[in-house]
Amino acid sequence: MKWIERRVTPADSPLAITAAMVAAVLVAMVVTSLLFLLYGANPFQAYLALFHEPFATMRGFGYTLVRTAPLTLIALGTIVSWRSGFGYLGFEGCFVIGSAATTWLALLTAPGGALGPLPLLAFLPLAILLSFATGAVWAGVVALIRASFGGNEVLISLMMNYVAILIVQYLVSGPMRAPGEVPQTALLPRATWLPFILHGTRAHAGILLALLATLLVWMLLRKTPLGYELIVSGLSPAAARYAGIHVGLRLVIAAFLAGGLGALAGTVEVLGQQHRLMDGISGGVGFTGIIVALLAKLNPLAVIPAAALYGGMTVGANAMQRRAGIPSSITFILQSLIVLMVLASDLFRRYRVNLK
Amino acid sequence: MPTFAMKKIVKRFPGILANADVDFTIEPGEIHALLGENGAGKSTLMQILYGFYSMDSGSILIDGQPVHIASPKDAIALGIGMVHQEFMLVRRFSVVENTVLGLKEASGPMLDLRRAAQRLRALSDQHHFAIDPWAQVQHLPIGVQQRVEILKLLYRDAQLLILDEPTAVLTTHEKDQLFTVLRSLRDQGRSIVIVTHKLQEILELADRVTVMRDGRVVFAVSTRQTSEQELARLMVGRDVSLRAHRVPLERGPAVLRIEGLHVRDDLGQEKVRGVSLDVHAGEIVGIAGVDGNGQSQLAEAIMHLRAVDQGTVLIKDRVKDRIKDRDITRLTVAQHRALGLSYVPADRRHVGSITQMSVSDNAILGTQRQRTRGPFLDRPKIREYAEKLIARFAVRSAGIGAMAGKLSGGNLQKLILGREILQDAAAIVVEQPTRGLDVGAVESVWLELLQERERGKAILLISAELEELMNLADRIAVMFEGRIVGILNAANVTVEKLGLMISGIPPANAAPLATQGEES
Numbered sequence: 111m112k113w114i115e116r117r118v119t120p121a122d123s124p125l126a127i128t129a130a131m132v133a134a135v136l137v138a139m140v141v142t143s144l145l146f147l148l149y150g151a152n153p154f155q156a157y158l159a160l161f162h163e164p165f166a167t168m169r170g171f172g173y174t175l176v177r178t179a180p181l182t183l184i185a186l187g188t189i190v191s192w193r194s195g196f197g198y199l200g201f202e203g204c205f206v207i208g209s210a211a212t213t214w215l216a217l218l219t220a221p222g223g224a225l226g227p228l229p230l231l232a233f234l235p236l237a238i239l240l241s242f243a244t245g246a247v248w249a250g251v252v253a254l255i256r257a258s259f260g261g262n263e264v265l266i267s268l269m270m271n272y273v274a275i276l277i278v279q280y281l282v283s284g285p286m287r288a289p290g291e292v293p294q295t296a297l298l299p300r301a302t303w304l305p306f307i308l309h310g311t312r313a314h315a316g317i318l319l320a321l322l323a324t325l326l327v328w329m330l331l332r333k334t335p336l337g338y339e340l341i342v343s344g345l346s347p348a349a350a351r352y353a354g355i356h357v358g359l360r361l362v363i364a365a366f367l368a369g370g371l372g373a374l375a376g377t378v379e380v381l382g383q384q385h386r387l388m389d390g391i392s393g394g395v396g397f398t399g400i401i402v403a404l405l406a407k408l409n410p411l412a413v414i415p416a417a418a419l420y421g422g423m424t425v426g427a428n429a430m431q432r433r434a435g436i437p438s439s440i441t442f443i444l445q446s447l448i449v450l451m452v453l454a455s456d457l458f459r460r461y462r463v464n465l466k
Numbered sequence: 467m468p469t470f471a472m473k474k475i476v477k478r479f480p481g482i483l484a485n486a487d488v489d490f491t492i493e494p495g496e497i498h499a500l501l502g503e504n505g506a507g508k509s510t511l512m513q514i515l516y517g518f519y520s521m522d523s524g525s526i527l528i529d530g531q532p533v534h535i536a537s538p539k540d541a542i543a544l545g546i547g548m549v550h551q552e553f554m555l556v557r558r559f560s561v562v563e564n565t566v567l568g569l570k571e572a573s574g575p576m577l578d579l580r581r582a583a584q585r586l587r588a589l590s591d592q593h594h595f596a597i598d599p600w601a602q603v604q605h606l607p608i609g610v611q612q613r614v615e616i617l618k619l620l621y622r623d624a625q626l627l628i629l630d631e632p633t634a635v636l637t638t639h640e641k642d643q644l645f646t647v648l649r650s651l652r653d654q655g656r657s658i659v660i661v662t663h664k665l666q667e668i669l670e671l672a673d674r675v676t677v678m679r680d681g682r683v684v685f686a687v688s689t690r691q692t693s694e695q696e697l698a699r700l701m702v703g704r705d706v707s708l709r710a711h712r713v714p715l716e717r718g719p720a721v722l723r724i725e726g727l728h729v730r731d732d733l734g735q736e737k738v739r740g741v742s743l744d745v746h747a748g749e750i751v752g753i754a755g756v757d758g759n760g761q762s763q764l765a766e767a768i769m770h771l772r773a774v775d776q777g778t779v780l781i782k783d784r785v786k787d788r789i790k791d792r793d794i795t796r797l798t799v800a801q802h803r804a805l806g807l808s809y810v811p812a813d814r815r816h817v818g819s820i821t822q823m824s825v826s827d828n829a830i831l832g833t834q835r836q837r838t839r840g841p842f843l844d845r846p847k848i849r850e851y852a853e854k855l856i857a858r859f860a861v862r863s864a865g866i867g868a869m870a871g872k873l874s875g876g877n878l879q880k881l882i883l884g885r886e887i888l889q890d891a892a893a894i895v896v897e898q899p900t901r902g903l904d905v906g907a908v909e910s911v912w913l914e915l916l917q918e919r920e921r922g923k924a925i926l927l928i929s930a931e932l933e934e935l936m937n938l939a940d941r942i943a944v945m946f947e948g949r950i951v952g953i954l955n956a957a958n959v960t961v962e963k964l965g966l967m968i969s970g971i972p973p974a975n976a977a978p979l980a981t982q983g984e985e986s
Contacts (some may be wrong), residue, residue, distance in 0.1 A: 342831065353832040354803050
């Protein structure tokens, strides 16, 4: 009699998956409690401090939404590309390229710019279109290389992140630099800023764009023939070809969408939060967005809660440091542990325990 | 020589009672066949004996003494060995390296391969295996690799050899050699269990047979006292027809024409070397051959899933009431499907279906663009269609929302076959349609194919099972090393003659290509 036995197939009922996820988060929190104890803090108070600010105060919640919007868009891009079998990791690049394109267009509408002042309703669609197209081409190139020459998209997309970051560094220290000490562009005209949506907070309309994108991505993957073909291509390229699906073309489409969504994250950050372009604008969101997608198990509808949890914890980390005197970096340990545990929880669904 | 006995074995998986009070005894010096459909519990039983699974209750006795088998290591130490359906050999290692893998017999820190090789050679000579211990496994034919697996067990001095579906990958000739080997091992007093669902082989080889159904032993008898018909009935639980009834039909015009096709495999080797073939309406043309003689590449090339070097594929197409041959050689797969060609691939789980998707998602594979309302997939219609498909083709599943990967091989094949048949294509290419299926499923796949033939479809049936071809095909083309070496009329073909031809030996009295003259 073996106590723990391997299952023939993993338990995959929704209940089993949810239970495994909840258990994973709890385990991560328990492990992190030990760290809190090391600092002589009461774990319950520490967690209260961590979650109170981002989710129970207006100001903090506003910041949570500011963090959630770009994370959501990047995570959606990850979902579209990965579920289509395109292991894209270049969202950091898409983000900064999208920010740069948006900034360029916004500065054109500044007084004395080539376009002249535009109302937000005219400017925003233009900015979204331009940014999306820029990101789409940026990622599409990688898909073309993979589809036509069999290049490795993981390596190429990672390397292209550096190219994009260096291009933006060049732009903000050269052609687009505003007079002053810091390498950054001028402040964007107020008319191009995304409206704030919660009075007295920094929350801006970017979160609405992220919600809309979530809905669209969910509809695409779940409801349309194209989404079906993307998923089939991702799960089994051989079966897709057999069914008459042009897999290479689907890769390129997936890359277009993913790159476009990644670039939109940059647009939202520039127009909603930073209001100018500077070096290091992404703060690594191009990678944390991928982590959010993993946390959401590549399910578009689960992205919003996952991004809010992740973004909120980042906001709460500072509050925790102020109130409980615990280093905010412990939050990053907690975030990483949650992701690790959620990924590892799949393993447990492959075994059963014999209690007899 | 010991007697192995399993008593009152119970094994429960969630929702399934895989073994219910199973008694199973293997005497010394007998070949014992364990027969049952997929899911009958025979594999589970053998996995328990070999230490892969633990049992919930019951006992294993060797010569009446209870033993505890917690892992394959224990099983091997007790003289139990298993040859899996997929061989467990390191392809780039030599035979001797594969044999000593996992053994701890060296007296020092160094491997003594030379001494092991000597012992292997002696064993090989003793059993007439003709195996060179220093040969690399990857260069050996499948049949010889199987003998290497058996030799490995003999090297460990196994008293009980369990063989899981040993003939699935063998040619007729290799099968005969295997049977000779197994008989001689039996005559030395060793015990052999073959797990199978091939009835004929059981009657030919085994001394006793145990039939399992739904986790229980339903029958255990000496093979001399039973018949193929009886075994089939016991295994499936109802009467089964093992002979397909093919009604005579006037065949129609050639629907699918293949002319001088040359195709390479992924490594760039030419696998199809100038194949020409016509398939007429209301006709099943069989392609016989041992796996790896270019049949798969031929099927893929017909669908243009694989590049064609030379040659053409033509299909009868109706354009404004004018019927003409249309060259589809280099059209896309989607166009092939649209022009009336469907395909049942050999690899059900990786090509023919997507195991991580639901039954209904699999039902629309290839026709997803036609199943829309507005820009969206028409889910209610798709559900209706999938329900119709699984009802019409008797696909047993936990519903259309169930993962296709959870279906048994037979039910998955019925789903794929049903999907391709419902596309109502003029021609169907079917590759190894019953490989690994149990008798009940084979019967229903055969009936469906014959029914399509009667409905005037042109069917190209690629199969390594000679019985299947003789039962279904009107004409049988024999493929050897990429060429069609003869097209025979199924009416005057014997298994022996086909068996020789697929091994590349032209039968003395066969007139190659003689029957091709009967083109209408």
